[in-house]
Amino acid sequence: MSIKAFELVPAIERIKLMSDKARTQEDTKNLFDNLKKCIFVLLDRMSGYMWQKFIHRNHFVVHYTIEEKTSTSGKTVFHSDKQGHKYLAVKKPINQLKAASALNRIMVLCDNTLILLNMFDLEPIVSGAKIKGVTCFCINENPAYGNPFSVEICVALKKKQLQFYTVTEDRLVHIRDISVSEPAVALGLDGSFVCVALSSQYCMINFETAHIQDLFPFDGEQNKPLILRISREEFLLSGPSALGMFVTSDGISQRPPLQWSENLINQHQKQAIPFQGGTYLGNFDGRLFIASGKEIYSLVPVAWEKQIYRRFQQQAAFIEFSQQNFDEARELFKDGQVDVQEVISLYPKLLPTNTSFTRSIQPLHEIADINQLCRGQDSLLTDYKTFLRLYLEDIRGTKEAIGFKQEIDIALLKLYAEVNSPELIPLIAVDTGCDLKDCVDWLEKYNRYHALALLYKYHSENDKALHIWTRLVNGEIKDEAFPGLQFVIEYLSNLTDHELVWKYVDWILEKDPENGVKIFTERPPNEPQSERLRPDIVIDYLHRFPKAVITYLEFLVFQKKMEKEKYHTHLAVLYLDSVLQLMKTNNIKKEEIDIARSKLRHMLQISNLYRVQLILGKAKEQEMHAECAILYGKLEEHDKALRILVHKLKDFGGAENYCIVNSQGKDPSYRKRLFHALLSVYLDPSYEHKENLVKPAILQILPENWSVNLLSQFLNRNVRKSLNTCRTTRIELCNRAFGDSSFVRYPNGVVTHVHCAKNKHICPVTGKLFSTKRS
């Protein structure tokens, strides 16, 4: 269909449909008109497997008002307002929803039970009236009794029975039953007649007289029966081969059947049914609404004159196209709203292979394809292809493209793949209409392997995607667009199919253990736990890759903060091993060892979970004093630790720091005890002879309130020693220290600075005169 008799005008778009809580894909199930305002009642139904995981089939009824306006440019626009939404505490999806505006009630069929809700607050009515065992129901729009304060309905029960009720504000009044030969699957009501689709045929039933007239059979497996009341005493039913059959209440047809051409139906599906079973089409007082999973549209008829005008535009567009007046052609294609498939079909092989598209029955042009127009001129062919690319890019995602996403995306993919366009990857990566069927061969043909893998990924064919990337990494195939191993690692680290992750882990780690381990360490933060990725299993596996194990354990210990002795000990042991390994190696730079040791120390210091004795034994063996000090600290053998720090390492700052670090978070007295221990170490006479120079440092840390008596011995000894040192290292004359290697010695043994020896014949201390004669 090239001429559009209807235009789709968005009525409620996705953003508005999304209620804050109900981020689901909604179906509209009912709409009705109320004083130029339609009030929408929407049914939210979970569809799309992605969401089901998180919002276990929750069901919402959402209430909208829709106002139709005609804009200044003559276009019909809709303005919608959400009025409220209600969560129905039911496990099953809602099957049917109808509004009885006169009663301010909404009838909801869910889990085979028909209930009534208040239209404004969406609460169930107080009386709790309901009918059970219902498969479908229908409102009589031409009531047989005509009571304005009630609504007549017919319900089909599971047990081969139809029941008639009048519905009032709070009651469902049973009128009569009619038995049928098979369970009814669809209903249409008018006056005293009910048109019923049983499981294999349609019937017309007069429920006053209970007379049943068979209409015609249908193939229930191929076609979903459809009953639409189109006017007083007349229904439109879906017949075989997409026929629309008119049937009156008398059971006869007064009009020939409607042929819904395959194309037309197809087009509707593409516009309205992006996923199966999620569509709704309803006629509400002359307004035709179509609901897709994402939006609700209104079908607005296009004026006949406009259709004719468009036809001219379309024909003109193809003439311009054939003469390479591309700008004009593009504008006309757009203005004339040419079915984009008409344009794509001019390019051999660019339409999807499974397309049901046939060119307009009244031909718009006489062009066979672009090859015919180009007659072998390659540059012209390129121009034509460029034109299509620009045209498709132009309309992609716009109103003109509604319903043709797949066709447009596939054609673009093929064009991009041919010329190796950088646009290819973005086209595939996000929300693409490209299916596998058509694109796989094409991408392979042009060696766009990375794009192909991404397409597989998009279609959740992860194994196939990974297989291609494996071959790319291994160099079996080549594609410049492929970013490299890092990309695969990142992909695997985000892959939720853990079985599949394992399939490729080996290969990755053999290639690059250090980066490969990111598969395990850079998992998505909210990924659910899985047995396959349990840390113990991963560690066992990584055994062969020492660096990878360390990285993984670091991840567990430092990042995940897992408090398991096993991991902490393991990591400490591995750190220690790597230090020992470095120490054994010849010609290794000291810095390298230092770095390794500081990593080890850091680990030993911050963790309290590893087995200290195990590490300590080895550290002692290797005389790794700093490490030993930390380990003793962990064992609370502070004396040993401090001795090592003070005497072996002479790291006095470190010793003080030790006291602070090891007393953190503990009782203040604990810190005092530590400092006391440190003091004892300092005061230990067995080390005195070596340590005398540091005593002033000790004096500084002594608390002011300690009695001198306590320290007298120590002080005496030290003062004396210091004095002696001081004296023996100073010059008598000026009482200054030696500053130079050269000095003057007088014959009487007095030594002075060179500059102090003013007269070499007179001793400056004793004043003795020495002979001036040189002997």
Add this chain to the structure above:
Amino acid sequence: MHLVKITTVQTLEKDLKVIILGDYAVGKTAFICRYIEGKFKTQEPTIGAAFFLKQWGPYNIAVWDTAGGERYTGLSSFYCRNAGAAILAYDMSNSMGMKLDLMTPESRDITLEEGKKLARELNENIDISKLPSDPYFETSSLNGQHVNEVFEFIFQHCLPLTEAQRKAAFEKNSGTVELTEKDSTKKSCCSK
């Protein structure tokens, strides 16, 4: 080639519904087309059913063409409901495809006698002797042979016209309204 089955007229006083039934590709549509438009056209297979109006004196007659295709068999009895007359069309030779104009005595599968016999059997409930002829016709849509006779036979039986009315009817001879025209009128209705 056409048997006419006449039932008691059940339709409203002024109207008659005539339906043509028969196997796929025997030429039902071509036959109706020859009668309505007065010329022969090759036809696409009918989908579901088609509908033509014909004026017969003061009466409106609906001529329903049905699809012979197998998938539409379920619809035949539905479309027969309330029909005043049915035309059962078949191909006189199963091998030759078309109709009296192509017929040679050798290519015939069903003899004239067999056809007449079937027609009588189908019309057991009415007195054949009162009919002007057997309700059996061998026709050609290609050259129009016996086509009008079939319809006049039916119409005259179901809705008898006086001689004057008949004359008037033939003078007008433009009482058909084709479906496609009707459709386009409807379309402009919708878009107003």
